[in-house]
Amino acid sequence: MHITTALTLLSTAATACAANCSPNSKSPFPLGELSKDQHTSKGRRYRVHLPKAYDPTKPAPLILSYHGAHGTIEKQAALDGLTDSGRNRDHVVVYLQALVPEGSDKTEWEVAPGAENTDDVGFTADVVAAIEDKLCIDSRRVYATGKSQGGGFVGQVLACDAKLSKTFAAFAPDTPKSKCEPETQVAIPCAGTKRKDTPIMAFHGGADETIPYRGTWRKKTNSCLPDIRHWARQWVVRDGLQGTETNTTIAGSKHGVRSAWRDERVVLVYDGDEVAHDWPSTGENSDNNGHAHAAFNASDDIMKWFPKWKLDN
Numbered sequence: 001m002h003i004t005t006a007l008t009l010l011s012t013a014a015t016a017c018a019a020n021c022s023p024n025s026k027s028p029f030p031l032g033e034l035s036k037d038q039h040t041s042k043g044r045r046y047r048v049h050l051p052k053a054y055d056p057t058k059p060a061p062l063i064l065s066y067h068g069a070h071g072t073i074e075k076q077a078a079l080d081g082l083t084d085s086g087r088n089r090d091h092v093v094v095y096l097q098a099l100v101p102e103g104s105d106k107t108e109w110e111v112a113p114g115a116e117n118t119d120d121v122g123f124t125a126d127v128v129a130a131i132e133d134k135l136c137i138d139s140r141r142v143y144a145t146g147k148s149q150g151g152g153f154v155g156q157v158l159a160c161d162a163k164l165s166k167t168f169a170a171f172a173p174d175t176p177k178s179k180c181e182p183e184t185q186v187a188i189p190c191a192g193t194k195r196k197d198t199p200i201m202a203f204h205g206g207a208d209e210t211i212p213y214r215g216t217w218r219k220k221t222n223s224c225l226p227d228i229r230h231w232a233r234q235w236v237v238r239d240g241l242q243g244t245e246t247n248t249t250i251a252g253s254k255h256g257v258r259s260a261w262r263d264e265r266v267v268l269v270y271d272g273d274e275v276a277h278d279w280p281s282t283g284e285n286s287d288n289n290g291h292a293h294a295a296f297n298a299s300d301d302i303m304k305w306f307p308k309w310k311l312d313n
Protein backbone atom coordinates (compact mmCIF):
# COMPACT_ATOMS: atom_id res chain seq x y z
CA MET A 1 0.00 0.00 0.00
CA HIS A 2 0.88 3.55 -0.47
CA ILE A 3 1.43 5.08 2.91
CA THR A 4 4.48 5.07 5.06
CA THR A 5 2.30 5.02 8.11
CA ALA A 6 -1.37 5.18 8.67
CA LEU A 7 -2.81 5.60 12.08
CA THR A 8 -6.28 5.18 13.22
CA LEU A 9 -8.37 4.70 16.23
CA LEU A 10 -9.46 1.11 16.21
CA SER A 11 -13.12 0.62 16.64
CA THR A 12 -13.16 -2.96 15.64
CA ALA A 13 -10.58 -5.47 16.66
CA ALA A 14 -11.34 -5.00 20.32
CA THR A 15 -14.13 -7.43 20.96
CA ALA A 16 -12.18 -8.27 24.06
CA CYS A 17 -13.07 -8.63 27.70
CA ALA A 18 -12.87 -5.81 30.18
CA ALA A 19 -9.43 -4.54 31.03
CA ASN A 20 -7.68 -6.12 33.95
CA CYS A 21 -7.14 -3.22 36.35
CA SER A 22 -6.27 -4.16 39.88
CA PRO A 23 -3.59 -3.11 42.36
CA ASN A 24 -2.84 -6.78 42.95
CA SER A 25 -2.26 -7.73 39.36
CA LYS A 26 1.37 -8.41 38.81
CA SER A 27 2.57 -7.27 35.41
CA PRO A 28 3.55 -10.23 33.25
CA PHE A 29 6.00 -8.06 31.30
CA PRO A 30 9.09 -6.13 32.36
CA LEU A 31 8.78 -2.33 32.57
CA GLY A 32 10.62 -0.08 30.13
CA GLU A 33 11.77 -2.75 27.68
CA LEU A 34 10.50 -5.10 25.01
CA SER A 35 9.17 -8.35 26.44
CA LYS A 36 10.42 -11.70 25.27
CA ASP A 37 8.43 -13.40 22.53
CA GLN A 38 4.73 -13.95 23.23
CA HIS A 39 2.47 -16.21 21.20
CA THR A 40 -1.26 -16.29 20.58
CA SER A 41 -3.11 -19.58 20.93
CA LYS A 42 -2.67 -19.98 17.16
CA GLY A 43 1.09 -19.58 17.48
CA ARG A 44 1.43 -16.03 16.12
CA ARG A 45 4.34 -14.05 17.57
CA TYR A 46 4.23 -10.61 19.23
CA ARG A 47 6.22 -8.59 21.77
CA VAL A 48 5.03 -6.05 24.31
CA HIS A 49 6.61 -2.82 25.52
CA LEU A 50 5.36 -1.60 28.87
CA PRO A 51 6.32 2.01 29.61
CA LYS A 52 8.13 2.59 32.91
CA ALA A 53 5.14 4.65 34.06
CA TYR A 54 2.71 1.72 33.64
CA ASP A 55 0.38 1.53 36.63
CA PRO A 56 -1.85 -1.58 36.94
CA THR A 57 -4.68 0.53 38.38
CA LYS A 58 -4.74 3.18 35.62
CA PRO A 59 -6.11 2.24 32.18
CA ALA A 60 -3.30 2.82 29.67
CA PRO A 61 -3.62 3.59 25.96
CA LEU A 62 -2.44 0.86 23.59
CA ILE A 63 -0.60 1.15 20.26
CA LEU A 64 -0.29 -1.72 17.80
CA SER A 65 2.68 -1.41 15.45
CA TYR A 66 3.05 -3.30 12.14
CA HIS A 67 6.34 -3.71 10.26
CA GLY A 68 6.67 -3.47 6.47
CA ALA A 69 6.93 -6.35 3.96
CA HIS A 70 10.15 -8.30 4.61
CA GLY A 71 10.17 -6.81 8.09
CA THR A 72 10.22 -8.04 11.66
CA ILE A 73 9.07 -6.88 15.07
CA GLU A 74 12.62 -5.98 15.99
CA LYS A 75 13.18 -3.88 12.87
CA GLN A 76 9.90 -2.01 13.37
CA ALA A 77 10.66 -1.26 17.03
CA ALA A 78 13.99 0.26 16.01
CA LEU A 79 12.29 2.24 13.25
CA ASP A 80 9.32 3.74 15.09
CA GLY A 81 11.22 4.38 18.32
CA LEU A 82 8.00 4.14 20.33
CA THR A 83 9.84 2.29 23.07
CA ASP A 84 11.87 5.45 23.71
CA SER A 85 10.69 6.90 27.04
CA GLY A 86 11.46 10.46 25.91
CA ARG A 87 8.94 10.04 23.16
CA ASN A 88 6.40 7.69 24.72
CA ARG A 89 5.80 7.97 28.45
CA ASP A 90 2.55 6.11 28.95
CA HIS A 91 1.40 4.09 25.94
CA VAL A 92 1.71 0.31 25.94
CA VAL A 93 3.11 -0.72 22.54
CA VAL A 94 2.61 -4.14 20.99
CA TYR A 95 4.61 -5.22 17.94
CA LEU A 96 3.10 -7.93 15.76
CA GLN A 97 4.93 -10.33 13.45
CA ALA A 98 3.65 -11.10 9.93
CA LEU A 99 3.92 -14.57 8.39
CA VAL A 100 5.58 -15.66 5.17
CA PRO A 101 2.50 -16.62 3.13
CA GLU A 102 2.57 -19.73 0.98
CA GLY A 103 4.27 -19.00 -2.33
CA SER A 104 6.00 -15.89 -0.99
CA ASP A 105 9.60 -15.43 0.07
CA LYS A 106 8.98 -12.65 2.56
CA THR A 107 6.88 -11.67 5.55
CA GLU A 108 3.67 -10.02 4.38
CA TRP A 109 0.38 -8.80 5.79
CA GLU A 110 -3.02 -9.87 4.64
CA VAL A 111 -3.39 -6.78 2.47
CA ALA A 112 -0.77 -8.11 0.01
CA PRO A 113 -1.94 -10.06 -3.03
CA GLY A 114 -1.48 -13.75 -2.22
CA ALA A 115 -1.52 -13.21 1.54
CA GLU A 116 -5.31 -13.05 1.89
CA ASN A 117 -5.44 -16.20 3.98
CA THR A 118 -3.04 -15.19 6.71
CA ASP A 119 -5.89 -13.80 8.85
CA ASP A 120 -3.99 -10.92 10.35
CA VAL A 121 -7.29 -9.39 11.40
CA GLY A 122 -7.93 -12.44 13.57
CA PHE A 123 -4.35 -12.23 14.81
CA THR A 124 -4.89 -8.57 15.74
CA ALA A 125 -8.12 -9.38 17.58
CA ASP A 126 -6.38 -12.23 19.47
CA VAL A 127 -3.53 -9.94 20.50
CA VAL A 128 -5.82 -7.15 21.69
CA ALA A 129 -7.87 -9.67 23.68
CA ALA A 130 -4.74 -11.17 25.28
CA ILE A 131 -3.35 -7.75 26.17
CA GLU A 132 -6.63 -6.54 27.65
CA ASP A 133 -6.77 -9.72 29.65
CA LYS A 134 -3.26 -9.31 31.08
CA LEU A 135 -2.98 -5.54 31.43
CA CYS A 136 -4.96 -2.49 32.45
CA ILE A 137 -5.88 -1.04 29.03
CA ASP A 138 -8.25 1.77 28.11
CA SER A 139 -10.21 0.15 25.29
CA ARG A 140 -11.35 3.59 24.08
CA ARG A 141 -7.73 4.40 23.29
CA VAL A 142 -6.44 1.64 21.05
CA TYR A 143 -4.39 2.89 18.09
CA ALA A 144 -2.47 1.35 15.24
CA THR A 145 0.48 2.39 13.13
CA GLY A 146 2.46 0.71 10.41
CA LYS A 147 5.26 1.08 7.94
CA SER A 148 4.64 0.61 4.22
CA GLN A 149 2.64 -2.58 3.76
CA GLY A 150 2.00 -2.55 7.52
CA GLY A 151 0.61 0.97 7.07
CA GLY A 152 -1.53 -0.36 4.26
CA PHE A 153 -2.90 -3.03 6.56
CA VAL A 154 -3.74 -0.39 9.18
CA GLY A 155 -5.20 2.14 6.74
CA GLN A 156 -7.03 -0.19 4.41
CA VAL A 157 -8.05 -3.15 6.52
CA LEU A 158 -8.19 -2.22 10.20
CA ALA A 159 -9.50 1.31 9.63
CA CYS A 160 -12.09 0.04 7.22
CA ASP A 161 -13.47 -2.52 9.63
CA ALA A 162 -11.68 -5.67 10.25
CA LYS A 163 -14.33 -8.24 9.59
CA LEU A 164 -16.09 -6.96 6.55
CA SER A 165 -13.62 -5.51 4.17
CA LYS A 166 -10.94 -8.08 3.81
CA THR A 167 -11.35 -8.59 0.16
CA PHE A 168 -11.21 -5.22 -1.51
CA ALA A 169 -8.04 -4.02 -3.08
CA ALA A 170 -6.21 -0.82 -2.28
CA PHE A 171 -5.42 -0.34 -5.92
CA ALA A 172 -7.27 -0.98 -9.14
CA PRO A 173 -6.23 -4.39 -10.39
CA ASP A 174 -6.51 -5.41 -14.02
CA THR A 175 -6.25 -1.87 -15.29
CA PRO A 176 -4.38 -1.35 -18.53
CA LYS A 177 -1.86 1.45 -18.61
CA SER A 178 -4.00 3.53 -20.95
CA LYS A 179 -6.83 3.53 -18.38
CA CYS A 180 -4.73 4.34 -15.32
CA GLU A 181 -5.63 7.78 -13.91
CA PRO A 182 -4.16 7.88 -10.41
CA GLU A 183 -5.65 11.25 -9.44
CA THR A 184 -9.25 10.44 -10.10
CA GLN A 185 -9.91 6.94 -11.16
CA VAL A 186 -8.78 4.62 -8.43
CA ALA A 187 -11.67 3.94 -6.11
CA ILE A 188 -10.61 3.07 -2.60
CA PRO A 189 -13.63 1.47 -1.08
CA CYS A 190 -13.97 1.14 2.63
CA ALA A 191 -17.07 -0.96 2.66
CA GLY A 192 -16.91 -2.18 6.19
CA THR A 193 -16.72 0.94 8.23
CA LYS A 194 -19.82 2.47 9.73
CA ARG A 195 -17.77 5.15 11.39
CA LYS A 196 -17.97 8.54 9.76
CA ASP A 197 -15.25 10.06 11.89
CA THR A 198 -12.24 7.78 11.67
CA PRO A 199 -9.06 9.70 12.53
CA ILE A 200 -6.24 8.89 10.15
CA MET A 201 -2.76 10.25 9.62
CA ALA A 202 -0.41 9.37 6.79
CA PHE A 203 3.16 10.32 5.88
CA HIS A 204 4.57 10.08 2.37
CA GLY A 205 7.78 11.27 0.74
CA GLY A 206 8.20 12.80 -2.71
CA ALA A 207 11.16 10.55 -3.56
CA ASP A 208 9.29 7.32 -2.79
CA GLU A 209 9.98 5.00 -5.71
CA THR A 210 8.23 2.00 -4.19
CA ILE A 211 4.84 3.72 -3.96
CA PRO A 212 5.16 7.00 -5.88
CA TYR A 213 3.37 9.96 -4.34
CA ARG A 214 1.60 10.79 -7.61
CA GLY A 215 0.50 7.21 -8.21
CA THR A 216 1.54 5.08 -11.14
CA TRP A 217 0.69 2.18 -13.34
CA ARG A 218 2.40 -0.97 -12.12
CA LYS A 219 3.34 -3.35 -14.89
CA LYS A 220 3.99 -6.37 -12.68
CA THR A 221 0.43 -6.49 -11.41
CA ASN A 222 -1.26 -4.57 -14.25
CA SER A 223 -2.68 -2.28 -11.61
CA CYS A 224 -3.16 1.41 -11.04
CA LEU A 225 -1.80 2.86 -7.80
CA PRO A 226 -3.62 5.96 -6.58
CA ASP A 227 -2.22 9.41 -6.12
CA ILE A 228 -1.68 9.81 -2.37
CA ARG A 229 -3.71 13.03 -2.03
CA HIS A 230 -6.53 11.28 -3.84
CA TRP A 231 -6.30 8.47 -1.29
CA ALA A 232 -6.37 10.96 1.60
CA ARG A 233 -9.27 12.89 0.08
CA GLN A 234 -11.39 9.75 0.16
CA TRP A 235 -10.95 9.68 3.95
CA VAL A 236 -11.84 13.39 4.00
CA VAL A 237 -15.07 12.67 2.15
CA ARG A 238 -15.87 9.62 4.28
CA ASP A 239 -15.41 11.73 7.41
CA GLY A 240 -17.36 14.67 5.93
CA LEU A 241 -14.48 17.14 6.26
CA GLN A 242 -14.55 18.79 2.82
CA GLY A 243 -13.55 22.44 2.83
CA THR A 244 -11.73 22.33 6.16
CA GLU A 245 -8.17 21.84 4.92
CA THR A 246 -5.30 23.91 6.23
CA ASN A 247 -1.73 23.59 4.99
CA THR A 248 1.36 24.19 7.07
CA THR A 249 4.79 24.12 5.50
CA ILE A 250 7.40 21.95 7.18
CA ALA A 251 10.42 24.01 8.16
CA GLY A 252 13.71 22.72 6.83
CA SER A 253 12.11 20.42 4.26
CA LYS A 254 11.96 20.73 0.49
CA HIS A 255 8.32 21.66 -0.16
CA GLY A 256 7.13 19.51 2.75
CA VAL A 257 3.51 20.30 3.66
CA ARG A 258 1.28 19.11 6.43
CA SER A 259 -2.33 19.11 5.26
CA ALA A 260 -4.84 18.83 8.10
CA TRP A 261 -8.59 18.64 7.86
CA ARG A 262 -10.82 19.81 10.70
CA ASP A 263 -9.34 19.28 14.20
CA GLU A 264 -6.64 17.13 12.51
CA ARG A 265 -9.01 14.23 12.10
CA VAL A 266 -7.37 13.53 8.75
CA VAL A 267 -3.73 14.52 8.32
CA LEU A 268 -1.61 13.95 5.24
CA VAL A 269 2.04 14.82 5.64
CA TYR A 270 3.99 15.30 2.42
CA ASP A 271 7.43 14.71 3.89
CA GLY A 272 9.27 16.73 1.23
CA ASP A 273 10.69 16.20 -2.25
CA GLU A 274 13.77 14.29 -1.13
CA VAL A 275 12.29 11.84 1.33
CA ALA A 276 12.09 8.26 0.02
CA HIS A 277 10.07 5.20 1.13
CA ASP A 278 11.38 5.79 4.63
CA TRP A 279 10.05 6.27 8.15
CA PRO A 280 10.59 10.05 8.46
CA SER A 281 13.30 10.82 10.96
CA THR A 282 15.99 13.47 11.36
CA GLY A 283 18.46 10.82 12.47
CA GLU A 284 19.57 7.73 10.64
CA ASN A 285 17.38 4.64 10.75
CA SER A 286 17.27 1.34 8.89
CA ASP A 287 15.21 2.99 6.10
CA ASN A 288 16.96 6.25 5.35
CA ASN A 289 20.52 5.03 5.46
CA GLY A 290 22.15 6.70 2.43
CA HIS A 291 19.05 8.79 1.62
CA ALA A 292 18.10 12.34 2.57
CA HIS A 293 16.77 12.45 6.11
CA ALA A 294 13.45 14.10 6.91
CA ALA A 295 13.25 17.49 8.65
CA PHE A 296 11.07 16.02 11.42
CA ASN A 297 10.42 12.82 13.35
CA ALA A 298 7.16 11.18 12.31
CA SER A 299 7.09 9.28 15.61
CA ASP A 300 6.99 12.55 17.57
CA ASP A 301 4.08 13.78 15.44
CA ILE A 302 2.31 10.48 15.94
CA MET A 303 2.69 10.64 19.71
CA LYS A 304 1.22 14.16 19.76
CA TRP A 305 -1.67 13.12 17.54
CA PHE A 306 -2.81 9.86 19.19
CA PRO A 307 -3.86 11.48 22.50
CA LYS A 308 -6.38 13.69 20.68
CA TRP A 309 -8.55 10.67 20.00
CA LYS A 310 -10.73 8.52 22.14
CA LEU A 311 -13.67 6.43 21.02
CA ASP A 312 -17.04 8.10 21.70
CA ASN A 313 -15.90 11.63 22.08
Ligand SMILES: *[C@@H]1O[C@H](CO)[C@@H](O)[C@H](O)[C@H]1NC(C)=O
Residues within 6 Å of the ligand: 245, 246, 247, 257, 259
Ligand atom coordinates in the same frame (compact mmCIF):
# COMPACT_ATOMS: atom_id res chain seq x y z
C1 LIG B 1 -2.75 22.34 0.33
O1 LIG B 1 -1.64 21.90 -0.39
C2 LIG B 1 -1.94 20.98 -1.42
C3 LIG B 1 -0.65 20.46 -2.00
O2 LIG B 1 0.18 21.48 -2.39
C4 LIG B 1 -2.84 21.64 -2.47
O3 LIG B 1 -3.16 20.73 -3.48
C5 LIG B 1 -4.09 22.12 -1.77
O4 LIG B 1 -4.92 22.81 -2.68
C6 LIG B 1 -3.75 23.03 -0.60
N1 LIG B 1 -4.96 23.34 0.13
C7 LIG B 1 -5.25 24.57 0.55
C8 LIG B 1 -6.53 24.73 1.31
O5 LIG B 1 -4.51 25.52 0.34
Ligand SMILES: *[C@@H]1O[C@H](CO)[C@@H](O)[C@H](O)[C@H]1NC(C)=O
Residues within 6 Å of the ligand: 081, 281, 282, 283, 295, 296, 297, 300
Ligand atom coordinates in the same frame (compact mmCIF):
# COMPACT_ATOMS: atom_id res chain seq x y z
C1 LIG C 1 14.25 13.37 16.39
O1 LIG C 1 14.50 12.39 17.37
C2 LIG C 1 15.87 12.29 17.75
C3 LIG C 1 15.98 11.19 18.79
O2 LIG C 1 15.37 10.05 18.38
C4 LIG C 1 16.36 13.60 18.32
O3 LIG C 1 17.75 13.51 18.58
C5 LIG C 1 16.11 14.71 17.34
O4 LIG C 1 16.43 15.95 17.93
C6 LIG C 1 14.65 14.74 16.94
N1 LIG C 1 14.44 15.76 15.91
C7 LIG C 1 13.57 16.76 16.07
C8 LIG C 1 13.47 17.71 14.93
O5 LIG C 1 12.88 16.89 17.08
